[in-house]
Amino acid sequence: MTGRSDVLIVGGSIAGIRTAEGLRRLSFEGSITVLEAGPDLPYDRPALSKQVLAGGESAESVRLRSQADLDKARIELRRGCRGVGLDVDARTVRLDDGTAIEYSDLVIATGSAPRRLPAAPVRPGVHYLRTVRDALDLRDAIDGPVRVVVVGAGFIGSEVAAVAATRSASVTVVEPYAFPLSRVLGDLVGKRLARLHESKGVQLVLGRSVSEVGDDGAGGKRVVLDDGTTLDCDVVVVGVGAIPHTDWLVGSGLDVADGVVCDEFCRASAPHVFAAGDVARWPNELFAESMRIEHWTNAVEQAGVVAWNILHPDNPRAYAPVPYVWSDQYGSRLQIVGRPRAEDEVRIVLDDPADDSLVALYVRDQRLAGAFGLNAPSRMLVLRRSLAARASLDEVMATVNEKG
Ligand SMILES: Cc1cc2nc3c(=O)[nH]c(=O)nc-3n(C[C@H](O)[C@H](O)[C@H](O)COP(=O)(O)OP(=O)(O)OC[C@H]3O[C@@H](n4cnc5c(N)ncnc54)[C@H](O)[C@@H]3O)c2cc1C
Missing domain, CATH: 3.50.50.60 (FAD/NAD(P)-binding domain)
Structure with missing residues (x-):
């Protein structure tokens, strides 16, 4: 039919x-x-x-x-x-x-x-997060003083870590790169994000990947890392893209x-x-x-x-946006605009410990390519507009510093 x-x-x-x-x-x-x-x-x-x-x-x-x-x-x-x-x-x-x-x-x-980790197939105690049902299952699993291992310190892994830590779980995050998000944002910003996790009691295991997820023989899970280290826990959450x-x-x-x-x-x-x-x-x-x-x-x-x-097939519009993403972790708002890369020149234009705010510009070929902001939403809005307008670096520096 x-x-x-x-x-x-x-x-x-x-x-x-x-x-x-x-x-x-x-x-x-x-x-x-x-x-x-x-x-x-x-x-x-x-x-x-x-x-x-x-x-x-x-x-x-x-x-x-x-x-x-x-x-x-x-x-x-x-x-x-x-x-x-x-x-x-x-x-x-x-x-x-x-x-x-x-x-x-x-x-x-x-x-x-979610990208599946061959070492961590879905089974009781191993979670991936995409659907509302996944979220409700995980919510039940992290209810209480459980031990959680999060695999991957990207946005979803970091958000899960932040919530679990707030809900009295003890949390370890395993990340193959040197710092959270350092693959995209470089080490300087990555280090800052590592501090954010650690300041809330989350343990980071950096530069390590997971080679196996099995049972610990006592009803829990055992995560084996590529250097042979084992992490025993109750819940494994995989967020690897x-x-x-x-x-x-x-x-x-x-x-x-x-x-x-x-x-x-x-x-x-x-x-x-x-x-x-x-x-x-x-x-x-x-x-x-x-x-x-x-x-x-x-x-x-x-x-x-x-x-x-x-x-309007005869008058189509080209799609040419400035990419934007936000993430909320430990009460802080993270935002990225444009296309930052780890190898770009990074210029810090705001770093205020008083409200834990940070703005990093990513400069490539003498132009703004992207920006990262921590607790700096109004500046990030300005930067997104500057990227859309292909503003010169001088113009960007002038406008971003105007923003109080
Ligand atoms: C836990 C989580 C947190 C996130 N947080 C943020 C955030 O803070 N900020 C941010 O910017 N983005 C965030 N994202 C990303 C954002 O949600 C996605 O970019 C967005 O959902 C993409 O929308 P979409 O409609 O393209 O795809 P999806 O939301 O993936 O929807 C695609 C739909 O297609 C259906 N489907 C798939 N195959 C078929 C088929 N063959 N036939 C029929 N239906 C099919 C699926 O069931 C699904 O419902 C988050 C994502 C997740 C999972």
Whole structure:
């Protein structure tokens, strides 16, 4: 059986839903169907590793839209419905129930999934965090004075460590790089982030990776590191990055290379196919770089551009944003704008112990390439605008120092 939708969106999370809503905002009157493999109404993931894990918010409170909101916008969300194949010539998506849907335009918004550590397969006591169910399971697991080992000091690992430490767990973080986030932000900022963890009693094991996760013989877990050190614990949480959900596109002929490869207008390699959010890779002209970004703001902004480009094929907009991500850890707000790299020249323009604030600029080829901020939201807003305007370094220095 083959159904039909004018716009078919595969993936019913922030990128998919915002694309659908963007179409309606632009007065699109055709049919919109969203396929979502998961069982839930759309929800926001950032709160999962923060408020939900901390116990402050329920699963309901992170819901993005109610069924009534979707009905009102005439968005047909089909939950528990997975796209399993794409035929770009027949313009149809095959579903896991054996049916198919024909489309005029297709949006791939299937996001990403946690990268699995071969040494740490999912089993009792070993957690990965992506869905609301993952968050509720982990919340229960870290309730009490348990011993937690977090593998990976990226955003999600660090946020989990921060919440667990606040909830009276004893926490150890294992990270293969010299410092948290030092792979991207370099050692100077990485050291500062290490201090943030350690000041809250979290133990860091840096420059080490995990070679095995097994049982300790007493009902707990044993994490074995590459130097033979063992860490016994009750809970292991793995946060080692994400991989785009593109497996269902195998055989479609669509160009896929660490994400759905798009042009600057977010158009994939077949006519009438677009991609948005974590799954999309596209050339960002502002940074002269091919990117795939796994951050909330990108999913929202890219969805808006995709909606426009579906409706304006003769006047498409290039998607050229300044990447932005935030993270909340131990009551501090971390923000990154642009594309900082560890090898860039780092200029500290604010370092105030009074409110634990820091702003680091990343300079490449005498231009601002990115910035990191700790508890400095207004300056980071200014810096994001400066990057968008391709301001000179002199202009950037003048404006960032004006901000009090
Ligand atoms: C715990 C956590 C905390 C985060 N915190 C932050 C933060 O503080 N700041 C920030 O900027 N970003 C954060 N992020 C990242 C942000 O949530 C993601 O960038 C955002 O969710 C991407 O949205 P998306 O719609 O592209 O993909 P996703 O949210 O991954 O959604 C994709 C959807 O597609 C569905 N799907 C997949 N394959 C199929 C298929 N074949 N058929 C049908 N449906 C399918 C999936 O079930 C999923 O619901 C966080 C992510 C997590 C997991």
